[in-house]
Amino acid sequence: MTFLVLQGSFELGIIYAIMALGVFISFRTLNMPDLSVDGSFVLGAAVSVIMSSGGQPLLGLVIAFFAGCGAGVITALLHTKLKIQPLLAGILTMLALYSLNLKVMGGRANIPLINKATVFSVLEKTVLGDYSKLLLSLIILLAILFLLYLFLNTRLGFVLRATGDNDHMVRALGVNTDFVILMGLAISNGLVALSGALIAQSQSYVDIGMGIGMVIIGLASVIIGEVIFGTKSLLRRLFAAVLGAILYRLIIAFALEIGMPSTDLKLVSAVIVALAMAMPVIKKRLSLVKRKLTVAHHEGSKRPNA
Numbered sequence: 001m002t003f004l005v006l007q008g009s010f011e012l013g014i015i016y017a018i019m020a021l022g023v024f025i026s027f028r029t030l031n032m033p034d035l036s037v038d039g040s041f042v043l044g045a046a047v048s049v050i051m052s053s054g055g056q057p058l059l060g061l062v063i064a065f066f067a068g069c070g071a072g073v074i075t076a077l078l079h080t081k082l083k084i085q086p087l088l089a090g091i092l093t094m095l096a097l098y099s100l101n102l103k104v105m106g107g108r109a110n111i112p113l114i115n116k117a118t119v120f121s122v123l124e125k126t127v128l129g130d131y132s133k134l135l136l137s138l139i140i141l142l143a144i145l146f147l148l149y150l151f152l153n154t155r156l157g158f159v160l161r162a163t164g165d166n167d168h169m170v171r172a173l174g175v176n177t178d179f180v181i182l183m184g185l186a187i188s189n190g191l192v193a194l195s196g197a198l199i200a201q202s203q204s205y206v207d208i209g210m211g212i213g214m215v216i217i218g219l220a221s222v223i224i225g226e227v228i229f230g231t232k233s234l235l236r237r238l239f240a241a242v243l244g245a246i247l248y249r250l251i252i253a254f255a256l257e258i259g260m261p262s263t264d265l266k267l268v269s270a271v272i273v274a275l276a277m278a279m280p281v282i283k284k285r286l287s288l289v290k291r292k293l294t295v296a297h298h299e300g301s302k303r304p305n306a
Contacts, residue, residue: 007134009253013246014137015198016217018144020225020245021238022191023218028237029152030184031164032079035090035215037192039097040071042211044193045200046104049113052201057118061197068193071097072185080178101208110207118201133202140198144191145238152234160184192218216269221245223276248272 019041026034044064051060071093078089105111123132151157163170163180171177192214200206225244231237255268275282 005253005257006250007131009249010246011133011137011202012199013249014134014141014242015195015202016221016249017141017242017245018198019192019195019214019218020221020241021144021148022188022195023215024222024238024241025160025184025188025191027219028222029161029164030181030188032086032181032185033090034072034075034185034188035087036071036075036093036097036189037090037215037218038211038213039094039101040068040189040192040211041196041199041214042101042206042208043071043097043104044068044196045206045210046101046111047193048197048200049111049206050104052113052116052118053111055117057116057121057201060201061119061194064197065190065194068196069186069190071193072187072189073182075189076178076182076185080181098208105206105208109209110205113201113204113206116204118204119198120201137198137202141242144194145242149235149238156180156183213266213269216266216273217248218245220269220273220276221248223273224248227276227279 019037023034023037026032026037044067047064047067048057048060051057051063074096075086075089075093078084078092079086082089084092102109120132120136123129123136126132128135152161159170159175160180160183163175163177163184167177170180196211196214199210221244222241223244224247225240225242226237228247229236229240229243231240251272252265252268255265256262260268
């Protein structure tokens, strides 16, 4: 792969890592399958482009984050107050967001962001102009990673993690788990929307269909990171999600470099997720085969020669 391809992969990987952290909170910390990610991603991108078109790219990121939080709150309320299963609650929110995103975009299916200032424009006219997207995205990612690690180590953060492990126990201790779930899904979707906002400003456009499969990308990043880098501590799990997102983008870039059609990328993503999720079973079976071969070898070596 060329240097420019690697740089582009790292840029996208860093931005998608923010989404992976959001997916990590819902799927891993809260242990809830939240499918509203696809809609929240486009919502953040749409808000970001509209605000950037009006000359407020930085404010667009802030509003995109809070818009995503609102989407997470809706999913949480559907689940906690109306007792709808988390999977269905996420699907309902995702469907509603499709229409809402079109309204935010003024009824247009896509909006280009040409000759408009973005958050990356700050560094584009400096010596670091060629690396403006990489550096600024990395700074934002590290700031989010630091704040998220601090939050998850607070008392409220411990309650959030405990709710995902055993919500019945947490509820028995007198904690309002409905509020904890609402807060967790709000943060999760807020990070996903922020990732979408950065992607939109980085690629200078928003499309109503750009969120399709984002939950798979986020989940693939988290699972790949956990399988390769481990889950022994909270900090390691957070870094695993980040590194998994970057590695995922490198795999996709490699697939494109060897001539794979871009239309097959969703298939590649599905295969990667399936392999990553099956990795514990694969490792276990390989370990059993290795053990049987070792036993057979020892038994064969103990037999007396004829």
